[in-house]
Amino acid sequence: MKRGSAAGFTLLEVMLAILLLALLLAGSYGAIRTAVHAMHSGESAIDRTNRLRVAQEFMRHQISRIMPLPFGRDESTNTNLIFEGRRDFIRFVAPMPGYLSKGGPYVQTLAFKGGRGGRQLLFNDEMLNGFDPEAKSDNEPSLLLDQIEEGHFEFRTLDENGELTDWSDDWDDPSMTPVMIRIVARMSPEARVEFPPMDIPLMLDAGSARRQQPFQTFGARSALKPVKAR
Numbered sequence: 134m135k136r137g138s139a140a141g142f143t144l145l146e147v148m149l150a151i152l153l154l155a156l157l158l159a160g161s162y163g164a165i166r167t168a169v170h171a172m173h174s175g176e177s178a179i180d181r182t183n184r185l186r187v188a189q190e191f192m193r194h195q196i197s198r199i200m201p202l203p204f205g206r207d208e209s210t211n212t213n214l215i216f217e218g219r220r221d222f223i224r225f226v227a228p229m230p231g232y233l234s235k236g237g238p239y240v241q242t243l244a245f246k247g248g249r250g251g252r253q254l255l256f257n258d259e260m261l262n263g264f265d266p267e268a269k270s271d272n273e274p275s276l277l278l279d280q281i282e283e284g285h286f287e288f289r290t291l292d293e294n295g296e297l298t299d300w301s302d303d304w305d306d307p308s309m310t311p312v313m314i315r316i317v318a319r320m321s322p323e324a325r326v327e328f329p330p331m332d333i334p335l336m337l338d339a340g341s342a343r344r345q346q347p348f349q350t351f352g353a354r355s356a357l358k359p360v361k362a363r
Contacts (some may be wrong), residue, residue: 181326188254188277189331195227195241196314196333202226204240205266207307214266216311218304220285221245223314226261233258240264243316244274245284251321254278280324287315310335 142150203213204226217224222244229239239258246253255274278284287300288311300315312335318328 181324185278185326185328189328191256192243192277192316193331193333194230196223196225196243197336198227199225199310199335200227200238200337201310202238202261204261204264212308214307215309216304217307218286218288218311218314220302223286223304225310229258235260237262243277243286245281245318251279251323252281252284254281254284254318278318278328280321281328282319282321284316284318287317289313289315 199216201215203215204224205214206212207214215226222242224240224242226238226240228234229241238261240261241256241258244255244257246255254277256277257270257272257274259270259272285302287302288304289300290298290309290311292298297312304311314333314335316331316333320326320328
């Protein structure tokens with residue numbers, strides 16, 4: 134009687150099994166890496182979108198609450214400085230949110246400036262009491278947005294008939310406030326986020342600042358300093 138030969142795997146079968154196992158492990162590792170990358174990309178997209186929304190809401194909150202209070206005086210024209218607006222810069226007086234405020238109104242600026250990887254939108258604030266327009270600010274500006282290809286401000290007011298005028302990127306009467314401010318920012322492709330134009334109406338009655346007022350009206354003569362004509 135013959136004994137049954139012991140069953141086993143050939144070398145070729147073992148090598149094929151190892152190869153299949155390696156392929157399965159490589160596929161699993163690739164799938165895990167793809168899932169992790171997608172998760173990180175999704176988190177980055179959410180973070181970019183949230184940062185943009187926070188910046189937009191902050192600017193909307195501050196601009197909509199602009200107050201017709203003077204932060205300086207142009208002695209050459211004998212006018213109060215209530216609002217300064219250029220294509221790349223605005224300055225105004227408004228209250229700060231409670232968690233950032235020490236009380237009282239603040240002189241606030243928003244400015245588009247050059248930076249690495251494109252232009253940046255910067256914010257700065259100083260208390261109105263004792264503010265000097267000619268002095269250099271000691272406060273470090275806060276970065277609201279970066280990676281901007283092009284950005285500017287536009288302004289809208291009322292004509293003599295009470296009708297809204299066309300948008301303009303230059304504000305030529307600092308003794309008056311506009312009734313609406315537009316912020317336009319075209320983001321660079323690297324930012325991977327869009328910035329829709331923001332049209333922000335002022336909540337306070339802009340008509341209260343549409344005529345030149347003496348400093349006594351605001352009771353702020355002692356706190357304000359004259360500035361040179363620009």
